[in-house]
Amino acid sequence: MSEAGSLAAAPVARLIDEFHKLPGVGPKTAQRLAYFILRTSADEAHALAQAIIDVKDQITFCSSCQNMTDVDPCSICRSEKRDRTVICVVEEPLDILALERTRFYRGLYHVLHGVISPMDGIGPDDLKVRELIHRLRDGSVREVIMATNPNVEGDATAMYLDRLITPLNVRVTRLARGLAMGADLEYADEVTLTRAIEGRQLV
Amino acid sequence: MPGRAPRIYRTEAVVLKQRRLGEADRIITLYTPQLGKIDAVAKGIRRQTSRKAGHLEQLTLTSLLLAHGQNLDLITQSETVESFLPVREDLQRLASGLYVAELVDRFTELRSENYAVFRLLVETMQRLAVSDTRELAVRYFELHLLSHLGYRPQLRQCVVCRNALEPVANSFSAALGGVVCPECRHANIGLWRLSVPALKVLRLLDRNTFEDAERLRPSTELMTEIETLLRGYVRHLLEKNPRSLDFVEAVRHAGAREPRRTATQTADDDVASVVAPPAGAASQ
Numbered sequence: 001m002s003e004a005g006s007l008a009a010a011p012v013a014r015l016i017d018e019f020h021k022l023p024g025v026g027p028k029t030a031q032r033l034a035y036f037i038l039r040t041s042a043d044e045a046h047a048l049a050q051a052i053i054d055v056k057d058q059i060t061f062c063s064s065c066q067n068m069t070d071v072d073p074c075s076i077c078r079s080e081k082r083d084r085t086v087i088c089v090v091e092e093p094l095d096i097l098a099l100e101r102t103r104f105y106r107g108l109y110h111v112l113h114g115v116i117s118p119m120d121g122i123g124p125d126d127l128k129v130r131e132l133i134h135r136l137r138d139g140s141v142r143e144v145i146m147a148t149n150p151n152v153e154g155d156a157t158a159m160y161l162d163r164l165i166t167p168l169n170v171r172v173t174r175l176a177r178g179l180a181m182g183a184d185l186e187y188a189d190e191v192t193l194t195r196a197i198e199g200r201q202l203v
Numbered sequence: 204m205p206g207r208a209p210r211i212y213r214t215e216a217v218v219l220k221q222r223r224l225g226e227a228d229r230i231i232t233l234y235t236p237q238l239g240k241i242d243a244v245a246k247g248i249r250r251q252t253s254r255k256a257g258h259l260e261q262l263t264l265t266s267l268l269l270a271h272g273q274n275l276d277l278i279t280q281s282e283t284v285e286s287f288l289p290v291r292e293d294l295q296r297l298a299s300g301l302y303v304a305e306l307v308d309r310f311t312e313l314r315s316e317n318y319a320v321f322r323l324l325v326e327t328m329q330r331l332a333v334s335d336t337r338e339l340a341v342r343y344f345e346l347h348l349l350s351h352l353g354y355r356p357q358l359r360q361c362v363v364c365r366n367a368l369e370p371v372a373n374s375f376s377a378a379l380g381g382v383v384c385p386e387c388r389h390a391n392i393g394l395w396r397l398s399v400p401a402l403k404v405l406r407l408l409d410r411n412t413f414e415d416a417e418r419l420r421p422s423t424e425l426m427t428e429i430e431t432l433l434r435g436y437v438r439h440l441l442e443k444n445p446r447s448l449d450f451v452e453a454v455r456h457a458g459a460r461e462p463r464r465t466a467t468q469t470a471d472d473d474v475a476s477v478v479a480p481p482a483g484a485a486s487q
Contacts, residue, residue: 024225118301118447119220119308152261152291152301159294160454182252189257189283191291 012038064135066111066128068093076109083107085142089132089161091115091149099147107145110135115148116157124160132161136168143171150177211270214238215284217324218261219304223249231259231278232308233267236321240311243269243276258283262290262300264325285325289332294454296331299341302447303327306345309441310352319351326413336417338426343413345433346405354440357381358406363390373397375432377439395435401428 008016012034019030037045061067062074069075076082076096086107090096096109112127135141144165148154162172178196179188188196216233219240224230227249233241248256258265258281268280290300307324311317323344330340349355360367361384362376374383374394382402383391404425408416421429438444 116450118298118450119305121446121449123449123453152297155291156294156297156301156450159292159297163294163454180251184252184254187254189260189263190286191260191283191288192257194288 008034065109066113066131067096067109081106084140086145087132087135087141087143088145088147090147091154091157095147112148112157115153116160117153118156127157129161129164133164133168136165136170139169141170143173146172146174150175211268211279213266213268215264215266216241217264217304217307217321217328218259219308220261221259229259230275234307234311234321234324236318237316239315239317239320240308240313241276242313243267243278244272245278245281255281260286260291262287262304262328264328285329287328287332290328296337298447298451298454299337300328300331302445302451303331303341303344305445305447306348306437309445310348317351320348323347323351330413334417336420338430339408339417339421340413342426342429342433343408343416345437346408349436349440350409354380354436355409356405356436358402358409361387363387368402370399372399373402375436377436380436395432397432398425398428400425401432404429405432 015034015037016027016030019025019033020027022030025033037048058070059068060070060072062069062072062077064073064077067074067076071078083106087110088099088105088107089110089112090099091112091114093111096111099105099109110128110132112129112132114122114127116122116124116127132144136144144161146158146161148157158174165172176195176199177192178199179185179192185193214235214237216235219232219234221229221231224244227247229245229248231243231245233243235241245255245259247253248259250256255278259278263283264285264287266282266284267278270277270279287300290296303324307320311320327340327344330343331337334340346356356375357380358368360382361373362379362381363383364387366384366386368382368384371385373385374388374391375381375397376383376391376394378393379391382397383394388394400421404419404421407419434448
């Protein structure tokens with residue numbers, strides 16, 4: 001229990017300690033949040049508490065794509081409009097939101113829930129790799145798009161999965177990389193520029 | 204203020220690792236020639252338009268401008284000197300590169316200068332990028348990293364009786380940091396067998412430049428013996444296995460990768476390349 005918490009009444013101190021556990025919340029912020037809750041109406045406080053309970057009770061992982069969902073399979077996996085022959089592999093559920101905002105991709109997804117990070121001891125067994133391979137077994141998927149982040153760990157993950165998936169006779173592709181919108185050619189690194197030249201397009 | 208050290212300094216560095224800090228920043232662990240290992244903050248590096256991001260990727264050799272900070276120094280500019288692209292594009296080379304970076308990170312203290320380690324690190328990355336003797340390059344790195352840090356194994360005389368070693372099967376003791384002769388073997392526990400050719404290869408790696416050592420092509424069995432021994436010595440000194448070793452093992456049997464291809468090639472080409480015998484399968 002924090003020092004500030006121990007001086008307050010026990011229930012308040014408990015609330016402060018709970019807030020303190022949240023990412024990016026220090027002891028002062030935790031106090032402010034707790035006193036804010038104290039001042040709000042009982043209805044609003046109950047609504048917040050209920051929202052937290054619901055999210056823990058109702059949200060599970062989709063048995064197919066491993067995304068977070070309140071129905072299993074998730075809305076994307078059960079949608080009739082989706083192309084079931086393409087799976088896009090992402091690191092985190094938030095990456096799906098980013099890709100969905102494009103309204104361009106119409107296939108399915110698979111969330112790995114992490115990335116191979118050898119120096120942190122995170123290997124393929126710590127990710128949802130087995131679940132991905134299982135989805136490819138029935139032969140209906142023609143292409144897997146690797147949408148892991150363009151850094152050393154994302155590359156390691158993509159290359160490793162490529163080794164596993166290619167023998168299953170499924171095409172493995174990787175998101176193109178090159179210059180970002182708003183980027184500056186002068187500051188681009190050699191790897192990005194090399195890829196950008198390789199992947200040049202007709203204007 | 205008079206007499207104060209300049210606020211900004213310039214250095215080259217190899218990026219050992221990164222970890223997230225707050226919303227858009229990262230703490231970068233660097234190995235520099237004059238300062239040894241340092242931690243520095245790269246602000247805004249996780250934003251898409253960051254001018255530094257691509258130049259601070261793991262395993263790159265980069266030229267930096269840093270500002271002294273209260274706690275951690277701040278990276279204000281960075282430009283790639285060498286990106287070791289072939290290392291990043293091949294799974295086995297990448298696994299070896301990360302293992303090399305992890306060993307440097309684990310064996311060194313912050314701000315403890317060691318130019319020889321910096322040189323060895325850069326040279327090893329270059330060897331991993333071009334050499335077809337990747338495994339030998341990693342063994343050379345392990346042995347010389349330990350030597351530069353004061354753990355050079357005794358390969359000339361018995362560490363117990365100090366007598367010169369005979370050309371017979373000896374033993375290696377990680378605890379004693381060297382070779383134990385057959386006479387002294389009974390008095391010690393935790394010894395590994397060390398064959399005559401393995402001792403010769405170790406001495407050769409120890410005494411020569413990599414370019415000379417590279418000419419020798421030890422058999423697979425011999426390479427395995429040396430690898431097991433050096434790995435055991437590393438494990439003894441670290442008191443645990445390096446984490447990236449699991450990944451090195453996971454990709455070991457997967458075979459060498461052909462150069463990157465575009466997505467337009469057919470899947471059949473790819474199957475053939477995976478099924479074909481690995482070109483650089485010098486290991487095991």
